[in-house]
Amino acid sequence: MNIPETGLPRIVVIGGGFAGISFIKQLRKQKVQIVLFDRHNYHTFQPLLYQVSTAGLEPDSIAYPLRKIFRRNIDFHFRLAEVENINTENNTIETSIGSLKYDYLVLATGTRTNFFGNESIAENSMPMKTVPQALNIRSLILQNIEKADITPDEVERKRLLNFVIAGAGPTGVELAGALAEFRKGILENDYPSLDEDEMHVHLIEGQDRVLPPMSEKVSKKAQHFLEKLGVQVHLKTLISDFDGETVTTKDGKKFHTATFIWAAGVTGAPVKGINGEALVEKANRYSVDQFNKVNGFENIYALGDIALMKSEKYPKGHPQVAQPAIQQGENLGKNFKKILKGDKLEPFKYFDKGTMATVGRNKAVVDIGKMHFGGAFAWFLWMFVHLWFLVGFRNRVITFFNWTYSYINYDRAARLIIRPYKKKSPSLHKEEEAAVSSSVEA
Numbered sequence: 001m002n003i004p005e006t007g008l009p010r011i012v013v014i015g016g017g018f019a020g021i022s023f024i025k026q027l028r029k030q031k032v033q034i035v036l037f038d039r040h041n042y043h044t045f046q047p048l049l050y051q052v053s054t055a056g057l058e059p060d061s062i063a064y065p066l067r068k069i070f071r072r073n074i075d076f077h078f079r080l081a082e083v084e085n086i087n088t089e090n091n092t093i094e095t096s097i098g099s100l101k102y103d104y105l106v107l108a109t110g111t112r113t114n115f116f117g118n119e120s121i122a123e124n125s126m127p128m129k130t131v132p133q134a135l136n137i138r139s140l141i142l143q144n145i146e147k148a149d150i151t152p153d154e155v156e157r158k159r160l161l162n163f164v165i166a167g168a169g170p171t172g173v174e175l176a177g178a179l180a181e182f183r184k185g186i187l188e189n190d191y192p193s194l195d196e197d198e199m200h201v202h203l204i205e206g207q208d209r210v211l212p213p214m215s216e217k218v219s220k221k222a223q224h225f226l227e228k229l230g231v232q233v234h235l236k237t238l239i240s241d242f243d244g245e246t247v248t249t250k251d252g253k254k255f256h257t258a259t260f261i262w263a264a265g266v267t268g269a270p271v272k273g274i275n276g277e278a279l280v281e282k283a284n285r286y287s288v289d290q291f292n293k294v295n296g297f298e299n300i301y302a303l304g305d306i307a308l309m310k311s312e313k314y315p316k317g318h319p320q321v322a323q324p325a326i327q328q329g330e331n332l333g334k335n336f337k338k339i340l341k342g343d344k345l346e347p348f349k350y351f352d353k354g355t356m357a358t359v360g361r362n363k364a365v366v367d368i369g370k371m372h373f374g375g376a377f378a379w380f381l382w383m384f385v386h387l388w389f390l391v392g393f394r395n396r397v398i399t400f401f402n403w404t405y406s407y408i409n410y411d412r413a414a415r416l417i418i419r420p421y422k423k424k425s426p427s428l429h430k431e432e433e434a435a436v437s438s439s440v441e442a
């Protein structure tokens, strides 16, 4: 694989997401060799994927080249590859470009879409976990609206303009709000022959409220915002099937649609080779101690979404969101400096900075400690926080410019069908499709 032997301890990191990059940043000036593997050559800012799907931002505003982030690290090596297996007997990983020995291994592979074992939903719905998938959704939405514009048959036109989203967590809520704004701002102006009232956005949720992980107060507020924008919210509704034409629910409802977006859950994305007590199969997450060390191993660590660290406050592990991933990466990076010096290690303590979700212009909701609020201030706060955490100065500037432009013009500027969506796009990774076999409830 052409990685030089420098005599320094080799730390192999799998995954350049929030956890992987915050870990490596800590070790910039340390006497270690770092080899990072990712199947993409960029870091993805997943919280803004929905903006790519709904033509609010270009994909390159939310992605950043991994090599560029670490260009100042001394003994750092990036390899674009799929990690396929871990051989813990001889401390080796096997990848699509060959195998490599490690002294320490850090697993930061995140999650993949969970279809709860439903093959037809996996086959026919649109997941949104990666930039290529977000671009698929963008193309499909725009293609369906274009088709609707030339379809004289009323039933088919309504199906093309019927958008159905499964899951009212932050992703589903944000997608639904953005699509409803699309109808308001774009359909009327750019498609004068289409009737705005023929376009529908349905948000389907199994639980009894939207944004189930957030407080009841903001959940009610978010539902109010959604309904004000014209989103049809269906609570306590479980989806049983989607055959490519019709979404069927367990209570017998039917939604005829050409765009069904699956935002109903994720499950861990472990790599083959570590099983037994180290892998909690129900959650597909590695069981770790309070130093993020994988149970049963002395030199393997797991971080972020893939790590399951149980504590009194978090008996099912930390929520699978960005902050635990960033903070665990930082803590393990600092602990590695201590390992190199032989100092005592610090256990991980999660500092919950709060949760937020946006529904649309001037409509966001925020939970911070005992404060629960929604509206314009929450929306500005949401924008500030997302700009702050975006990787790369250029991305922050471009995103800020785009948002300001859209705010003034009620526009979504990236309405381009660059690569038309065809069913079974090769851009879907085998791994993402393989999640079909998972059995975890989110």
Ligand SMILES: Cc1cc2nc3c(=O)[nH]c(=O)nc-3n(C[C@H](O)[C@H](O)[C@H](O)COP(=O)(O)OP(=O)(O)OC[C@H]3O[C@@H](n4cnc5c(N)ncnc54)[C@H](O)[C@@H]3O)c2cc1C
Residues within 6 Å of the ligand: 014, 015, 016, 017, 018, 019, 020, 037, 038, 039, 040, 042, 043, 044, 045, 046, 047, 048, 049, 050, 081, 082, 083, 084, 108, 109, 110, 111, 128, 129, 170, 171, 269, 271, 303, 304, 305, 306, 320, 321, 322, 323, 325, 356
């Ligand atoms: C649509 C969406 C919206 C979200 N919105 C929010 C939000 O608003 N706020 C929030 O806090 N969190 C949000 N999250 C969750 C947040 O993005 C995750 O919690 C966070 O990304 C976890 O970081 P991570 O480093 O553990 O994993 P990830 O960021 O997922 O990174 C994992 C990396 O590992 C790579 N990888 C995985 N397996 C392999 C392999 N076998 N070989 C090579 N490379 C591999 C992947 O390509 C990826 O780059 C959202 C997630 C999604 C999908």
